[in-house]
Amino acid sequence: MAKTARARYTLEFKEEAVRLVTGGQRVAAVAKMLGLAEQTLHNWVKAAGSGGLTGTVVPKVSAEQMEISRLRTELARVKMERDILKKSGGVFREGVAVKYTLIQRHRDLWPISVQCSTLGVSARGFRQYVRREAGTDAAPAGQRVGNLALLTHIKAIHTETRGAYGWPRVWRELRRRHVRVGKERVRRMMRDHAIRARGQRKFKATTDSTHSLPVSDNPLNRAFRPEQPDRxxxxxxxxxxxxxxxxxxxxxxxxxxxxxxxxxxxxxxxxxxxxxxxxxxxxxxxxxxxxxxxxxxxxxxxxxxxxxxxxxxxxxxxxxxxxxxxxxxxxxxxxxxxxxxxxxxxxxxxxxxxxxxxxxxxxxxxxxxxxxxxxxxxxxxxxxxxxxxxxxxxx
CATH class of the missing domain: 3.30.420.10 (Ribonuclease H-like superfamily/Ribonuclease H)
Incomplete structure (x- = not known):
């Protein structure tokens, strides 16, 4: 089938991608998340800054425009700090180790210096933490991790996932991070400290099938496990x-x-x-x-x-x-x-x-x-x- 000549992405998609970048996230991180080439995203940001995502020529930058650019940069930093605070959840009530863990997990998303400043910790202290943890995120293989250290890891995962994981996924995430701990211990610690996944609720359906339009057969027939992508x-x-x-x-x-x-x-x-x-x-x-x-x-x-x-x-x-x-x-x-x-x-x-x-x-x-x-x-x-x-x- 011949490739179409129209725009590759919808205008809404482009606007959302640009908004993420102007909101303070790195081009590389946004491009990876959305499956884009970094240069493509750079082009969209440049086009948006010159009056729209229409490929218009960028005019010569005046002093006034430079000031506007500076103000936009400052606004982007404020938005970045807001997003960091938003993702950090209740991390201010936790210890320094939880904050360092959060910064480490988001170092590819936001600059370390901005994260440290926003969360009220020193960049030097963070670097020392990274050196101490170099090579592993937990105790050496075979060594039992202490309760305080385990609780710190659990709280960090709970904060990072915005409470999405219950104890089974938290345990698997700990194992993925090389924290050697048993399922029952994780379940018990989360129960004792009231750390739980978000609760269930019911939602109504949105399908309107009361129409006279033709409908297709069901060749899929619940075969939900194809052997290759894009089948x-x-x-x-x-x-x-x-x-x-x-x-x-x-x-x-x-x-x-x-x-x-x-x-x-x-x-x-x-x-x-x-x-x-x-x-x-x-x-x-x-x-x-x-x-x-x-x-x-x-x-x-x-x-x-x-x-x-x-x-x-x-x-x-x-x-x-x-x-x-x-x-x-x-x-x-x-x-x-x-x-x-x-x-x-x-x-x-x-x-x-x-x-x-x-x-x-x-x-x-x-x-x-x-x-x-x-x-x-x-x-x-x-x-x-x-x-x-x-x-x-x-x-």
Whole structure:
């Protein structure tokens, strides 16, 4: 199929990427999280600073513009400090070791000096901490870690994941960091110190299947474990409440790695929302023709515009059976994790605030969150390991 000449990413995606950079995050970190080339993101930031993401010529910089640039830099630093405080949660109530652990985990996201200043610790002390921990994050192999040190590690993981992990995942994360400790000890320590994952809650469905549009068969038939990436994708829509009104999220998931390869956020649950999510996924992954795209029977997915896009991309449509949520269980599970682990109990005064949380969690989910179906590795780590293996076998 010939490649299209239109823009590779939706305008919303470009604006979100630029906003993350101007908010204080490093270009390299944002590019990695969103699957972009660093130069592409640099170009977007440059275009946005010159009046929009339209490729306009950058005018000669005046003294006034230089002052504006300086003020923007200062604003970016303030936003960065705000984001650090936001991610740190209740870390100010913890000891210095917890703060150092948090800084170490985010050293590729924010400058160490800014993190230390924001969290009220010295950069020199942090460097000494790193030297002490050099070679391992825990006690030597075979040596039992003390209760205070273990509690520090557990609190750090709980803070970093924003309370997403219960004791089974915390234990696995400790093992991944070379902390040798038993499951029962982790469970007991988290219980005794009231450290627990966010609670469950119920959510209503958003699918509107009461329409007269044609629907696809279900060739997927719950075969949720394809053998290669980009063979089966699945999509769905969910909602987030804000004081400005509903915010809707459409996602596209690769069933092989469970990675969110495309997404779109909007104020209305329209066919354009799911079209933008699929377009983002296709432009990022460029799958071969014949791939299956599975969804529910919602009018957005059954619309003629969306079905035309599937044909344009050479994809085969698949839809869940009527009133059978298990046929699209993977996306339902993703939304449940998002709402339970991150959004539950949060109140958003604006859609912008809700978008920030959703995008932050999607980056965490793809890059770091342990997935039980993938042997407790993250979606991107799972796919990267598979590709290394395939490359070795082909050599």
């Amino acid at each position: 089966v994708w699945t999509g769905d829509i969910t909602y987030i409440a804000t004081q400005e009104g509903w915010l809707y999220l459409a996602v596209v998931i690769d069933l092989f790695s469970r990675q969110v390869v495309g997404w779109a956020l909007g104020e209305r649950m329209t066919r354009q929302l799911v079209i933008d999510a699929l377009a983002m996924a296709w432009f990022r992954q460029r799958p071969a023709e014949g791939m299956i795209f599975h969804s529910d029977r919602g009018s957005q997915y059954a619309s003629s515009d969306f079905q035309a896009l599937l044909r344009r991309y050479g994809m085969r449509g698949s839809m869940s059976r009527k009133s059978n949520c298990w046929d699209n269980a993977v996306t339902e599970t993703l939304f449940g994790s998002l709402k339970v682990e991150r959004l539950h109990g949060m109140r958003f005064d604006t859609r912008r605030r809700a978008k920030d949380e959703v995008i932050d969690w999607l980056g965490f989910y793809n890059h770091r969150r342990m997935h039980s179906t993938l042997g407790y590795t993250s979606p991107m780590a799972f796919e990267e390991a598979w590709r290394r293996k395939e490359s070795t076998l082909a050599a």
